[in-house]
Amino acid sequence: MPNPKLIDSPLSRVVEEDGERVEILIYRIEGAEWTLEIVAADGCSTVWEEPFESDGEALAEAVSAIQQEGIKSFLEGGVEKGALH
Template identity: 55%
Template sequence: MRMEEPEIIVSRYSRTYEEDGLSLEICIYRLVGAEWTLEIVSEDGCSTVWDDPFGSDEEALFIALKAIEEDGVESFSNEGGDVPTVH
């Protein structure tokens, strides 16, 4: 028996963020009926996913931009030194 693929909803707030010649993909998504997940992916493919879900996609975007501002774009990349932390 074949299982159905879950329906993933991508937020309209997902976007590319660019600063100092570096870019990050801010990915905000959820399964139908679930809360929002936040993931930031660097140019080198390093992914940082927040453990806790968000009640709204706007809140997830706010937290993403705040984390980038506080930690710096390079902190989400393997090229920035240490492996990114879990948020």
């Protein structure tokens, strides 16, 4: 059985705010819906449990979460390591 192809969205990006930096990762396995993950510079990763129909929806959710919760909420201590939204 061939390995599934992982597709990275061109909408993935790095966001900096208040001297902190996170990476918005949007990806999917070929034929599946999009996954959203925010990875902080300290290695803390937050992954959304529910998939998104489009990468644009995933990006909008990431931007909204950063605006509402603040970028520091995605750093270790702001959320538990491996936290899920």
